[in-house]
Amino acid sequence: MESRSVRVGTWNVEYAAGEEKNAARLERLLAADCDVLVLTETNDALALPAPYVAVSSDQRPTAAAGGRWVTIWSRLPARQLATNDPVRTAAAELAGAIVVYGTVLPWHTDPGPTPADAAPAPNWSEFMRVTALQGAEWRALRDRNPDSLFIVAGDLNQSLGAQHYYGTQAGRQLLRDCLMQAGLTCLTDGEHLPQGLLRHPLIDHICAAAPAGEVIEGEDWVGWEGAREGTSRLSDHSGVAVTLRSTPGESLHPGGSETMSITIAGKRVPDPFERLAAYASRYSSTLIRYDLAGQDEPFTLSRDEVRRTRKIASRISDRERDWFVERGQTAPWTQVEADADLGDADPEQEGGLYDRADALYQHFRSEAPRNVNMAKISKVLHLKRPALVPLLDSHLEREYRSLARQAARRYPARGYSRLYWAAIRDDLLLNRDSIAAMRSRFAKDDREAVRRLSQLTDLRVLDILTW
Structure with missing residues (x-):
């Protein structure tokens, strides 16, 4: 099997405003000689010549006409x-079995979809939310295209090197976890980018995953500053390009031990x-008496x-137990599989x-006695609907608490x-692959107690790791 290569660049072009500046921007972009260019914070006014073709995200609601978060330009x-967020992201399938995903991850004060009259979202909260969701989409795209070279590029709004430049420790860790869980290698982090190529660490990155049975390598990096002394500023970001080469080897595809990274509530x-x-x-x-003891019947409560919930410290009294059983007789069990x-x-x-x-939960919550709180109801309902x-x-x-307010x-x-x-659902989706990898190890473990973990739901595994 022969190696294959594609040259990829990315640059945040700061709205691509001004005819003269766009001419200068175009000159720099063409000099990078890329097969694929992922431009962010761009505008249709900055257009590459044939044979390049464009795949763009939707019009930005708050930008000038033609303003877009992402445009992927390809010579192929x-x-x-389709992507889950067609305004912030764009994706394309290129000839030669290449899939490209372009994005702008939120910056520190990005308000996201918060209503105008709502309290401001905490700094970086939107980054943590969106990165987890996009990470799940990266994994899904990789899984659907195992024989393709998969590329994620754009403004990721975190520096990924030993030297801090922009972002937070929690944000960098979440981003690295999402990349790792999708089998992606960042070719523009501190480990791969040649020293001295640019004045500051990049926050715009090119990440790639090789097809199944291959490994990814980078070569021939080129970087350019957004502004140079004595010239007008073309962008507040630097640009970068690298040649990606996939060669035969052991692929780090999600599902192996290298993906056993779990992030809960923004913390690794x-x-x-x-x-x-x-x-x-x-x-x-x-595990034996609460989680794995089975159910008497899925549409009734005994x-x-x-009583079994007392194994996880529900502190449900006999009187409260009787109330749960009585209330359960009219619960909408059949509406929830x-x-x-x-x-x-x-x-x-x-x-x-x-x-x-929610209707099932509210059936108990709305008529609950004084001391029957959210925790007691949750411990009963989890036993009946553990996933x-x-x-x-x-x-x-x-x-x-903070992430729930954001949600x-x-x-x-x-x-x-x-x-x-x-x-919690956001974290469940983020960590699916890692939990699946651990479940495989649980089932093969020599210890009987550990093997029992393979029978737990993903949700219960996350709950245990939260403590």
Whole structure:
């Protein structure tokens, strides 16, 4: 099998305003001699000549006519691919089995979709939200195109080197985790970019994953400043180009041990496999008697099932147990499948799984006695719908409080000040591949207690790692 290569560049062109400046920008771009150029914060006025063809994100709502977050210019024939956020991102399938995803990740004060009259979002909160969602999309694109060279490029708004320039430690870690989980190598981080190429570390990056059975390498880096002494500024960002070469070798495709990285509530979890194994050994009876004891019947609630929640410190009294059983007789169990998964509960979908799950929760919450709180209800409902209902106790509430407020701002029609399920769902989608990789190891472990972990839902695995 022969190696194959493609030359890729990216540059944030600061709105691509001004005819003379665009002529200078075009000169620099053409000098890089790229097969693919991912331009961000761009405008249709900055157009590359034939044989380049353009694949663009939608018009930016707040920009001048022709203003776009992303345009992918390709010398290779290109076909546009749909993305989950067609305003902020663009994707294309190129001739030669190449898939390119261009993006601008949020900056520190990016308000996102927050309504104008809402309180300002905390700095970097939108970055943490969007990066997790895009990371899931990168993995999905990679999985759908295993024999393609996969490229993610654009303004990622984090410097990824030993020298800090822009971003946060948590943001960099989340971005690295998302790249790793998609099998992507950043060819413009501090490890790969030649020293002295630019004055400052890049926040615009080119990341790539080789096709199955191959490895990715970078060569022939070129960088240019957005402004040079004695000339007008063309951009507040530097540009960069690199030749990507894929050669036969062992591919780091998601699913191997290298993807066992877990991020919860914006924080990386150290040694997740060992932490879970320790839990399984220490709390073996909890797994046996609460998680894995099965259900009497998925559409009813028994006294024994409520009693089992005491294994996870529900502190449900006998009187409260009787109330749960009585209330459960009229609960809308049949509206929520026994194997329903929180990952499938899209908060934006009216009348979907999220609404039905919320109705089941509210059936208990709306008529709850004084001491039957969110934690007690969650521990009962998790036992009945273990892939859907988070174990939302006071600890999890503290961990996700800020992200739950952000989630509520994203879905204002729901009328909540905090949406914990939506925030936890983001992490569930982010960590799917890593949990799958760990589950494979659990099933093969020599210890019986650890093997039990392979039977837990992804949601329960995340809950254990939150502690």
